[in-house]
Structures are given as C-alpha cells and as structure tokens.
C-alpha cells in the first residue's frame with residue numbers, strides 16, 4: 398500500500414511562516430514510517446514546514462497537499478498531532494477531501510488518544526488510532542477496515558516493547574534539509590551549546606507512572622528502552638546525520654541515578670570508540686534523586702542541561718497538581734548542578750485551581766532566588782483535553798463549547814483560580830513581563846562581536862539579517878565563549894547559559 402504521512406505545520410494557527418528545526422519534529426512520524434516500511438509498504442512524507450512564498454499557512458498547505466497527492470496517488474493518508482494542532486488537522490482533512498474524496502484518512506496522536514469520540518465526530522477522518530500508532534497503522538495499511546461506526550473505525554494502538562520497534566525513519570520528511578538549513582531556528586535551550594547547532598532527537602522511553610492534573614501524557618505505563626538499543630540508534634544516526642546536540646525527548650528519561658549513570662558510561666564509551674562529538678540534554682522527574690557523582694559523570698559524558706518538571710514552587714499548588722515532588726528535592730539538585738557544571742532548567746506554570754496571589758508570590762520568590770542563574774521559565778497552565786484540569790473546566794462550565802475551545806486553543810485565557818478575572822489577568826501579565834524581560838540575570842562582560850560576511854543558507858534568506866558571533870566573558874566563572882545568532886542588527890540581547898559553568902547570563906550587544 399502507498400501511505401502518505403503528513404506531520405503538522407509548526408505553529409500553523411499562529412504564525413506563517415514559522416520555521417521548524419528538527420528539534421521540534423514529532424518523532425511519532427519517524428516511528429510510523431519505519432514500521433510501515435518494515436511491513437513492506439511504500440511510505441511517503443509530505444512535510445508542510447519551512448515552505449515560504451504563500452499568503453498564509455492555509456494556502457501553503459493546500460498547495461503542497463495538492464502536489465503530493467496528485468503525484469503520489471496514495472492509498473492511505475496518515476495525519477496526527479496534539480490538541481494545539483486542531484486547526485491544522487481540520488484544514489488538512491478538509492483540503493484532502495477536496496482533492497480526493499475517496500482516499501481514506503487515518504488520524505492519530507494525543508488529540509485522538511485524549512478525546513477520540515469528539516475528534517472523530519468533529520473532524521471526520523475515516524479512522525482514528527487511540528494510543529501508540531505503529532502496530533495499529535501497519536494493521537490498517539495491511540487490512541483496511543470497512544467504513545462504519547466509531548467502534549469499528551477506532552483502532553487501539555498497543556504499546557509494544559520499544560526495543561522491538563525499528564528505529565525511526567525521518568527520511569520521508571526531509572530531515573537533511575531540517576538539519577542543514579533550519580537548525581538555527583531551534584529553541585533557545587538548544588541553540589547556544591554549539592555555535593553551529595545540529596540538534597537531533599531521540600526517545601529513550603515512553604509513558605509515565607505519575608498523573609499530574611495538567612498533564613495530557615500520563616495514560617501509558619512507563620517503558621524504557623535498553624541502553625544498548627539506544628546506543629545503537631545513536632550510532633546509526635550519528636554516522637548518518639553528524640548531529641552535535643542530542644535531545645532526549647521523553648518526559649522521564651532517567652527514573653534513577655543508575656539509569657543516568659548507565660547512559661553516561663555508554664556515551665563515554667561511544668565517544669571513545671566512535672569519535673562521537675555531541676552534547677546532550679534530558680528531562681526527568683525530581684524523584685530520580687541524582688547525586689553529585691552521577692551529575693559529574695553526566696557532565697563528563699557531554700550532558701550540558703537537564704530539566705525537572707517543577708511547575709510550581711508552592712507546596713499548596715504542587716499538592717493540588719499531584720506533582721509528587723518536594724521543593725527541597727529541587728533546591729538540592731540545583732546546588733549539585735552548579736558544582737557539576739550542568740545547566741538546570743524548569744518551568745513554573747501558574748493558574749492551577751489552587752493558585753492564589755500568595756502561591757504566586759511563593760513561586761516567584763523561588764524564581765527570584767534560583768531563576769537568576771538557572772533557566773526557569775514562567776508560563777500559564779493550560780487545561781488541555783486529556784488532563785484532569787480540562788475535565789474540571791468542563792464541570793465548572795469554564796469551557797462551555799468544546800469545539801470553540803479547540804478552535805481558539807491557547808488564545809483565550811481560562812481562569813481556573815478563585816481570583817477574580819481582573820486580578821488573574823494582571824498576574825498573568827506580570828509573569829509575561831518578567832519572562833520576556835530577562836531583567837535579573839547577570840550581564841556578561843567584555844562583549845564584542847563579528848558579523849559573518851558569508852551568506853548561510855535558506856533560513857537566513859527567509860528571515861533576513863546577519864549571523865553575529867559574539868564573544869562574551871561569564872560574570873561567574875570568567876570563561877570567554879563564543880555565541881552565535883542570526884539578528885537583524887545591533888543592538889540586541891542574548892539570553893543564554895555560559896558554555897563552561899552553564900549559569901544563566903545575558904549578553905548585551907551594542
């Protein structure tokens with residue numbers, strides 16, 4: 398069967414064009430492609446990203462889908478995404494129906510897993526896959542189901558042992574171009590570790606045993622890949638793509654210091670045997686309880702940053718969120734990362750049902766103390782479908798019209814707290830100002846820069862500006878390091894972490 402897979406357009410409903418680095422490419426499509434190929438199917442990709450020259454994202458999508466479907470004439474089209482991809486998925490399904498009303502469409506991803514019946518009835522794909530998609534997609538491609546009611550059009554994706562899956566195959570989606578041309582579009586957290594970043598993603602585990610109230614990813618039991626299997630994928634991918642930053646995407650990469658130690662040892666061995674030259678970062682839960690020794694070993698193996706899902710520094714809110722962490726676990730590890738030379742990153746998300754001005758004050762006090770040196774970001778909690786908060790909002794009538802909610806997702810604030818709306822809005826506005834302002838990190842010293850005279854590819858062509866290499870001295874450790882960025886001109890400010898001690902600094906260039 399000829400299967401066409403279509404990943405979502407990055408920031409489809411918000412910004413056109415928005416450029417996609419491979420660091421934000423959904424790994425699920427790579428896994429679907431490799432599983433389908435292994436089962437003998439022809440797999441094609443239509444990646445509607447990094448395509449410029451259209452009036453808006455809809456026109457671009459219409460054009461690229463028409464071209465691909467016209468040329469490839471697929472037997473099945475696979476779409477998928479998160480709840481924030483609703484507008485993309487709705488438009489993509491509508492466009493595909495206009496081009497070819499008969500080609501079956503299968504829809505998967507968290508948007509389906511968390512709200513299958515509504516999404517099936519609303520977006521009207523031919524099939525939906527609930528859960529992990531590899532086996533279900535192969536089954537569908539091999540034995541197409543008859544059209545019918547939701548019950549027979551819903552395929553429950555089973556969570557297979559991850560080691561048994563073929564490594565993800567990103568070749569149908571233009572991975573080379575994403576890496577070669579758009580790596581500088583990556584997020585701040587991955588941008589400065591190397592002057593010329595090439596971030597690559599890997600998934601070392603799936604699922605999570607916790608059930609935080611805002612989370613949409615807690616439905617699956619935790620399953621980790623073996624270290625050998627992960628190393629084999631790193632080896633194959635490094636030889637092929639020569640990445641220099643490895644992002645471990647899973648929410649819970651290391652459940653214990655032993656897992657981190659095993660991974661670090663294996664990376665050190667790989668660096669020695671194969672000459673790997675990359676930095677890496679990961680995220681995990683505070684209960685992993687690292688010690689200084691394990692963090693120093695990780696640093697030696699190239700780890701430059703890790704993050705905890707912190708979310709709040711108020712014990713009241715942490716309890717309400719069912720986070721199952723103690724704030725002391727976080728402060729302890731912050732002291733250790735400073736000594737180990739690793740950056741610590743976390744989010745503080747505000748607006749939980751238990752949030753008050755007092756709890757905001759507690760979290761901000763923590764942020765003022767630790768956020769000057771660590772990458773702790775401030776944001777608003779969102780009640781996404783699949784979370785306990787979403788159900789709470791439905792129950793309280795804060796989300797009255799589900800379809801309207803999906804249509805305007807992330808654009809309309811929802812006050813779930815007991816604060817009045819005016820106070821809530823003022824608090825969120827204050828947090829946004831603090832987040833964007835970089836008012837408190839220390840300034841780098843002896844800043845000077847050079848402008849690159851050579852033009853460097855498509856991203857620069859489309860965005861404009863010049864590449865600046867900025868030399869700056871860390872106010873903490875005194876190290877002078879180069880940081881590179883595409884900017885329209887001086888003056889500008891870079892918010893980043895020192896390459897040596899990894900403390901957060903701001904580099905003012907004028």
Ligand code: SF4
Pocket residue numbers: 605606607608609612613614615648682706
């Ligand atoms: S937020 Fe993180 S720890 Fe909590 S349920 Fe989700 S994945 Fe698990």
